[in-house]
Amino acid sequence: xxxxxxxxxxxxxxxxxxxxxxxxxxxxxxxxxxxxxxxxxxxxxxxxxxxxxxxxxxxxxxxxxxxxxxxxxxxxxxxxxxxxxxxxxxxxxxxxxxxxxxxxxxxxxxxxxxxxxxxxxxxxxxxxxxxxxxxxxxxxxxxxxxxxxxxxxxxxxxxxxxxxxxxxxxxxxxxxxxxxxxxxxxxxxxxxxxxxxxxxxxxxxxxxxxxxxxxxxxxxxxxxxxxxxxxxxxxxxxxxxxxxxxxxxxxxxxxxxxxxxxxxxxxxxxxxxxxxxxxxxxxxxxxxxxxxxxxxxxxxxxxxxxxxxxxxxxxxxxxxxxxxxxxxxxxxxxxxxxxxxxxxxxxxxxxxxxxxxxxxxxxxxxxxxxxxxx
Numbered sequence: 001x002x003x004x005x006x007x008x009x010x011x012x013x014x015x016x017x018x019x020x021x022x023x024x025x026x027x028x029x030x031x032x033x034x035x036x037x038x039x040x041x042x043x044x045x046x047x048x049x050x051x052x053x054x055x056x057x058x059x060x061x062x063x064x065x066x067x068x069x070x071x072x073x074x075x076x077x078x079x080x081x082x083x084x085x086x087x088x089x090x091x092x093x094x095x096x097x098x099x100x101x102x103x104x105x106x107x108x109x110x111x112x113x114x115x116x117x118x119x120x121x122x123x124x125x126x127x128x129x130x131x132x133x134x135x136x137x138x139x140x141x142x143x144x145x146x147x148x149x150x151x152x153x154x155x156x157x158x159x160x161x162x163x164x165x166x167x168x169x170x171x172x173x174x175x176x177x178x179x180x181x182x183x184x185x186x187x188x189x190x191x192x193x194x195x196x197x198x199x200x201x202x203x204x205x206x207x208x209x210x211x212x213x214x215x216x217x218x219x220x221x222x223x224x225x226x227x228x229x230x231x232x233x234x235x236x237x238x239x240x241x242x243x244x245x246x247x248x249x250x251x252x253x254x255x256x257x258x259x260x261x262x263x264x265x266x267x268x269x270x271x272x273x274x275x276x277x278x279x280x281x282x283x284x285x286x287x288x289x290x291x292x293x294x295x296x297x298x299x300x301x302x303x304x305x306x307x308x309x310x311x312x313x314x315x316x317x318x319x320x321x322x323x324x325x326x327x328x329x330x331x332x333x334x335x336x337x338x339x340x341x342x343x344x345x346x347x348x349x350x351x352x353x354x355x356x357x358x359x360x361x362x363x364x365x366x367x368x369x370x371x372x373x374x
Contacts, residue, residue: 003034003035003037004034004035005032005033005034005035005071006033006034006035006069006070006216006217006249007032007033007056007067007068007069007136007217007249007251008032008033008067008068008069009029009030009031009032009052009056009065009066009067009068010030010065010066010067010068011028011029011030011064011065011066011080012026012028012029012030012052012055012056012062012064012065012066012067012077013026013027013028013029013062013063013064013065013077013079013080014026014048014051014052014055014060014062014063015063015079024273025048025051025273026048026051026052026055026273027048027273027274028065028274029048029052029065029270029273029274029275030065030275030331031268031275031278033217033249033251034249035216035249036247036249037249037250037265037266038243038249038250038252038263038264038265039249039250039251039252039264039265039266039267039268040252040253040254040260040261040263040264040266040267040268040281041053041251041252041253041254041267041268041270042253042254042255042256042257042260042267042268042269042270042296043255043269043270043271043296044255044271044296045255047270047271047272047273048270048272048273048274049221049222049253049254049255049270050141050221050222050253052253052270053138053219053221053251053253054138054221055067055075056075056136056219056251057136057137057138057219058074058075059138061077061120062075062076062077063077063079064077064078064079064080065077065080066116069135069136069217073116073119074119075120076115076116076117076119076120077116078112078113078116078117081109081110081112081113081116082109082113084105084109085105085106085109085110088101088102088105088106088109089102089106134160134164134213134215135213135215135216135217136215136216136217136218136219137160137209137210137211137213137215137217137218137219138210138218138219138220138221139203139206139207139210139218139219139220139221139223140206140221140223141221141222141223141225143194143199143202143203143205143206144194144195144199144202146206147194147202147205147206148194149193149194149195150193151193151194152190152191152192152193153180153185153189153190153191153192153193153194153205154173154176154190154191156194156205156209157176157179157180157190157205157208157209157212158172158173158175158176158212159209160209160212160213161175161212161213164213173190175212176190176208176212177190179208179211179212180208182208182211182242183204183205183207183208183211183238183242184204184234184238185201185204185205185208189201198231199227199228199231200227200228200231200234200235203223203224203227203231203235204235204238206223207223207235207238207239207242211242211246211248214246215248216248216249217248217249217250217251218248218249218250218251219250219251219253220239220250220251220252220253221253222253222254222255223235223239224236224254224259225254225255225256232259236259236262236263239263240263252264257296257297257300258300260281261281261284261285264281265280265281266278266279266280266281267279267280267281267284269284269290269292269293269296271292274341275331275339275341276290276292276293276340276341277289277290277292277293277338277339277340277341278331278338278339279337279338279339280337280338283337283338284338285297287338287353287354289334289338289340289342289350289353290340290341290342291314291316291317291321291322292316294314294316295313295314295315295316297314298311298312298313298314299313322343322346323345324343327343327344327345328343329341329342329343329346330342330343332347334347334350334351334354335351335354
């Protein structure tokens with residue numbers, strides 16, 4: 001049975017201007033999140049995980065690519081279309097293409113720009129029950145920074161309902177009290193302010209603010225990184241329970257692979273703005289292929305002093321671990337459901353690890369898979 005794709009990210013680009021330079025925080029990232037699953041996104045600090053989540057929920061206007069929710073485009077960037085027009089004009093000036101071809105490329109890309117702009121503006125203008133972004137909520141990394149210190153817990157949690165158009169005060173109070181108990185707090189906490197709570201309690205308030213909207217998808221941006229280890233387990237178990245009870249789909253962003261393995265169905269590993277490996281949780285831990293993934297795995301501490309003494313860290317050295325001088329990498333499916341960012345030479349090597357000894361067979365298999373995807 002084919003699973004339903006709830007969120008689809010295609011060629012997402014998020015660039016930021018730093019003076020005269022341009023920082024490619026997220027560069028051509030693509031993935032799908034299926035309804036009801038927990039999708040983990042891991043990587044070191046600064047690799048673009050949080051930016052990806054914030055771009056999906058429209059806290060940033062994306063530079064390029066598209067984000068589809070339930071098949072409808074809710075985010076659209078126009079950078080790639082503008083670049084295509086610019087390149088076509090350059091090619092025409094160099095006499096590489098004809099005037100007719102130039103006009104065709106310009107017309108097609110201008111139509112794409114018009115369509116993308118219209119899709120983006122439509123969801124930006126929509127309010128109330130019909131706003132699809134009401135169905136996507138975010139839990140932020142720092143609970144104290146994401147909660148307004150001048151608002152009571154009741155006002156913080158109820159704000160989404162009020163923005164959506166709910167005016168019945170009694171109904172709002174009932175919903176707030178109900179959700180407080182669901183996340184492990186009590187009704188009396190509703191009248192207090194964020195500074196009166198511990199870090200774990202504040203994160204529970206952040207979770208309550210997100211789930212009171214009855215979302216389909218929650219983007220959890222490192223929700224446990226600022227908490228003590230014992231509190232981390234409580235928050236993870238709470239999110240696990242909520243996922244089962246409410247049928248939530250969760251995109252779980254973290255840098256701790258061990259936590260992500262416990263909580264996620266599929267995991268994407270991100271490095272320097274790109275996804276370098278994507279597979280199911282069990283598959284990724286059983287057969288890590290990309291050198292960066294193996295480096296992350298080697299850094300996971302084990303609760304065994306003897307094993308810890310002999311554990312060796314694997315250092316990821318992009319310049320030495322890859323040779324992209326003749327052919328650049330692309331996302332390729334090594335075995336069904338297991339994707340790695342690699343070139344043909346690496347693709348053959350990874351396939352051999354799965355028992356495919358014939359190099360020609362590996363390349364032919366990749367070509368067939370690529371044509372099928374197109």
